[in-house]
Amino acid sequence: MLPFQKILILIHNNIDAEIAIHKLKDLYEHPCTELHFVWVIKYFSWRKFIGLKPQQQRALKNSRIRQKKIEAEMLLNEIQARVFQAFPDAIIYTQIVVDASVNQALVQYINLASIDLVLSIRQTLKNIFYQTGININYIIQHAGCPVLSVNAGTMNHSIKSILIPVYSFLPDKKIELASAFAKKYNAQIYIITILNDNEAQSKIIADVFYLTYKKLKDEGFNPHYKMLSGVYAPEILIKYAHQVNADMILINPEKGTPGKKSIIKRSLADFLSPISPLQVLMLQPAI
Numbered sequence: 001m002l003p004f005q006k007i008l009i010l011i012h013n014n015i016d017a018e019i020a021i022h023k024l025k026d027l028y029e030h031p032c033t034e035l036h037f038v039w040v041i042k043y044f045s046w047r048k049f050i051g052l053k054p055q056q057q058r059a060l061k062n063s064r065i066r067q068k069k070i071e072a073e074m075l076l077n078e079i080q081a082r083v084f085q086a087f088p089d090a091i092i093y094t095q096i097v098v099d100a101s102v103n104q105a106l107v108q109y110i111n112l113a114s115i116d117l118v119l120s121i122r123q124t125l126k127n128i129f130y131q132t133g134i135n136i137n138y139i140i141q142h143a144g145c146p147v148l149s150v151n152a153g154t155m156n157h158s159i160k161s162i163l164i165p166v167y168s169f170l171p172d173k174k175i176e177l178a179s180a181f182a183k184k185y186n187a188q189i190y191i192i193t194i195l196n197d198n199e200a201q202s203k204i205i206a207d208v209f210y211l212t213y214k215k216l217k218d219e220g221f222n223p224h225y226k227m228l229s230g231v232y233a234p235e236i237l238i239k240y241a242h243q244v245n246a247d248m249i250l251i252n253p254e255k256g257t258p259g260k261k262s263i264i265k266r267s268l269a270d271f272l273s274p275i276s277p278l279q280v281l282m283l284q285p286a287i
Helices: 014-027 054-086 102-113 136-143 152-156 172-185 199-218 234-243
Strands: 006-011 034-042 091-099 117-121 147-150 161-165 188-195 224-229 248-251 279-282
Touching: 006 014, 006 054, 006 102, 014 034, 014 054, 014 117, 014 147, 014 152, 034 054, 034 102, 054 091, 091 102, 102 136, 136 147, 136 279, 161 172, 161 234, 172 188, 172 199, 172 248, 188 199, 188 234, 199 224, 224 234, 234 248
Parallel strands: 006 034, 006 117, 034 091, 117 147, 161 188, 161 248, 188 224, 248 279
Antiparallel strands: 147 279
């Protein structure tokens, strides 16, 4: 059984709601599970409008925010009615977050509500710029809550294969969640590691890789394994995931700061094409 009893769903439009409700049918297992539908509106306090006085600037911004809130409230009411039909015993909350620092606001909400999974809908090319204010890496690091990134392509893909990248620490949390998903879907687990030119570090990684394999074997799985050489890169993981037809990959977040998404600090989900069916479960290492 999956261990998720309080799920936060990031909503940006009614298309996201369709994907989320479909995915929740896979994640909803506990009676009276809490479902928190959160609509984020970033308040751009720094944005300037040429030719307007400060007071006029504030009035215009506040008017736009009010309009966005009205639209969000209408859609959230529709979503709530649909969710009640799909999950009649669920406890449903809706929340609109308006903040210039949306990442800190989300972390605060996650911590106060004791959320144990965030469901994030990957954006399509049509609305990819809507979510630029949300930094998933920051949320995972500061809230310690796993984030599952999905898109419309996952609606017709059940989880038959799960990929676990292994680094220099035993991925206990990855093993725990991968085992839960593998048991639910009778999925095959794959583990992969990438060794570099540092001999001492590579030995540590190889030892951890073996321990990961052994722990999965002890839990009754027969994981496939692969050891590669080179420099870690998201493209390598994505390429191997495609080679083994992985439906889900479990990763740890890159360290970074909100609002900054360099090539290094972006989430692996950002490197996927908008139509990729690969589900990305991001979680903080339990160390």
